[in-house]
Amino acid sequence: MISESVLSRFVSIVGADHAVRDAKDIAPYLKEPRDLFHGSSPLVLRPGSAEDVSQILALATETGTPIVPQSGNTGHVGGQVPVEGQPAVIVSLARLNRIRAIDSSANTITVDSGCILHDIQTAADAADRLFPLSLGSEGSCRIGGNLSTNAGGTGVLAYGNTRHLCLGVEVVLPTGEIWNGLRKLKKDNTGYDLRDLFIGAEGTLGIVTGAVLRLFPKPKGRQVAIAGLKSPRDALSFFEQAEKQCAGELTGFEIMPRIGIEFTVAHIPGARDPLSSRHDWYVLVEISSPESMEAATSKMERLLESAFEAGLVDDAVIAQSEAQNATFWLIRESMSEAQKPEGASIKHDVSVPVSSIPEFMEEADRAVIKAMPEARIVAFGHMGDGNIHYNISQPKGGDGASHQARRHEIHNIVYGIALAMGGSISAEHGIGQMKRDRLAAIRQPIEIDLMRRIKKAFDPAGIMNPGKIVSLS
Numbered sequence: 001m002i003s004e005s006v007l008s009r010f011v012s013i014v015g016a017d018h019a020v021r022d023a024k025d026i027a028p029y030l031k032e033p034r035d036l037f038h039g040s041s042p043l044v045l046r047p048g049s050a051e052d053v054s055q056i057l058a059l060a061t062e063t064g065t066p067i068v069p070q071s072g073n074t075g076h077v078g079g080q081v082p083v084e085g086q087p088a089v090i091v092s093l094a095r096l097n098r099i100r101a102i103d104s105s106a107n108t109i110t111v112d113s114g115c116i117l118h119d120i121q122t123a124a125d126a127a128d129r130l131f132p133l134s135l136g137s138e139g140s141c142r143i144g145g146n147l148s149t150n151a152g153g154t155g156v157l158a159y160g161n162t163r164h165l166c167l168g169v170e171v172v173l174p175t176g177e178i179w180n181g182l183r184k185l186k187k188d189n190t191g192y193d194l195r196d197l198f199i200g201a202e203g204t205l206g207i208v209t210g211a212v213l214r215l216f217p218k219p220k221g222r223q224v225a226i227a228g229l230k231s232p233r234d235a236l237s238f239f240e241q242a243e244k245q246c247a248g249e250l251t252g253f254e255i256m257p258r259i260g261i262e263f264t265v266a267h268i269p270g271a272r273d274p275l276s277s278r279h280d281w282y283v284l285v286e287i288s289s290p291e292s293m294e295a296a297t298s299k300m301e302r303l304l305e306s307a308f309e310a311g312l313v314d315d316a317v318i319a320q321s322e323a324q325n326a327t328f329w330l331i332r333e334s335m336s337e338a339q340k341p342e343g344a345s346i347k348h349d350v351s352v353p354v355s356s357i358p359e360f361m362e363e364a365d366r367a368v369i370k371a372m373p374e375a376r377i378v379a380f381g382h383m384g385d386g387n388i389h390y391n392i393s394q395p396k397g398g399d400g401a402s403h404q405a406r407r408h409e410i411h412n413i414v415y416g417i418a419l420a421m422g423g424s425i426s427a428e429h430g431i432g433q434m435k436r437d438r439l440a441a442i443r444q445p446i447e448i449d450l451m452r453r454i455k456k457a458f459d460p461a462g463i464m465n466p467g468k469i470v471s472l473s
């Protein structure tokens with residue numbers, strides 16, 4: 001229970017206009033995309049500067065008040081909402097939304113952490129540069145959330161995940177101290193990498209208030225195709241061929257099952273079946289050329305020809321315009337959303353070595369169907385990164401609650417198979433509160449102990465996002 005007098009001290013830092021006290025107005029900050037977590041909060045603060053954040057965290061440490069940082073509230077593991085039974089003050093970074101500077105020579109953009117990802121992409125584009133981080137949630141997620149979850153998305157194959165796109169950060173520590181680490185250096189071997197500690201920390205070590213991000217030359221041509229194939233094994237061989245033929249110009253390689261295409265066509269406005277015949281599996285390929293659209297198209301044609309010759313691909317279509325490029329990506333990016341009208345879904349964001357993807361799909365399918373014969377498996381994702389969203393929709397006409405009630409049993413099966421192949425239980429969404437106990441069970445004791453020691457060193461009072469990633473004891 002946080003006392004009224006402490007709450008009013010918090011309010012006076014940001015001013016009443018930027019403090020949310022009414023339960024009805026707080027409710028949207030507590031509702032996360034999957035509706036799995038139902039924590040509470042007596043107060044949401046909307047600071048307007050790093051100095052405001054500094055005063056908030058200093059007061060939180062002084063009074064032992066739990067703080068939950070929140071950016072776009074699109075996270076999938078419940079990191080951005082308080083744990084049930086542990087009310088916390090939510091600090092929304094949405095007002096920190098300034099693009100601070102673009103340096104076209106150094107190819108960097110310096111931003112406030114509350115900038116919406118899409119706004120950063122647009123600002124880069126206006127400067128004739130590319131900021132390649134791209135997620136289905138890019139219209140609402142904010143860069144501080146992307147950094148704190150080390151988000152992945154569709155650009156990882158060519159450009160890396162958020163960690164690879166960040167050169168420097170500005171962070172407010174739980175003590176209220178502000179660390180200005182807004183460096184633009186590609187090379188800087190001067191001791192422990194403090195920046196990397198905050199990337200992927202999910203708000204458990206401090207609050208990110210600014211960042212320096214890497215920009216890239218804008219490709220002159222981008223060509224997208226969708227191919228129909230028989231199996232993930234053929235998709236893997238096709239991927240190997242694409243990597244060999246396209247080297248650094250292969251910027252997307254996503255796998256999708258037939259059922260995912262059907263859900264998307266049925267439920268997403270504007271989505272169409274991309275090929276005239278049905279196929280068990282589909283791959284979306286994107287090639288980006290630094291030269292021209294024609295160069296991207298002819299590379300795609302050569303790639304598809306050789307894949308046909310090798311018998312890897314049964315049919316394919318190349319987008320005829322930018323608009324069709326976007327329609328093809330819409331199919332892939334809406335696949336998760338398209339599952340919603342089909343009822344409850346048990347979701348997994350796993351990764352395995354790319355070479356193990358076919359084996360993972362086969363083993364997981366066998367084991368899941370054995371446990372749940374009517375399950376509808378929608379396994380899709382960033383094949384080129386070894387990252388599969390292995391989702392299981394409830395049986396047709398079945399009951400959503402009883403499907404969800406079996407999620408721990410199904411998680412054990414799917415995570416067990418991924419781990420046995422040297423994989424991970426969280427490829428890009430993080431740990432949050434959803435996977436905290438699993439993390440403790442799968443990482444070596446020394447790793448958990450090191451994480452706790454880091455947490456204690458930064459946040460001895462345990463005010464930062466309690467109940468997420470690791471507990472203090």
Ligand SMILES: Cc1cc2nc3c(=O)[nH]c(=O)nc-3n(C[C@H](O)[C@H](O)[C@H](O)COP(=O)(O)OP(=O)(O)OC[C@H]3O[C@@H](n4cnc5c(N)ncnc54)[C@H](O)[C@@H]3O)c2cc1C
Pocket residue numbers: 033068069070071072073074075076078079080081093113134135136137140141142143144145146147148149150151152153154202203204206207208209336428429432465468
């Ligand atoms: C439709 C959809 C598609 C998605 N696609 C992808 C995808 O392809 N790849 C992917 O990786 N994720 C994806 N996600 C998940 C989500 O969008 C990402 O995890 C995103 O990075 C979260 O950003 P956010 O601004 O919403 O952060 P939030 O959800 O608000 O917060 C996420 C975590 O970061 C912490 N945090 C937030 N801001 C700060 C800060 N400034 N300082 C310190 N800690 C902070 C929070 O406490 C929380 O632990 C998707 C989500 C949706 C809804």
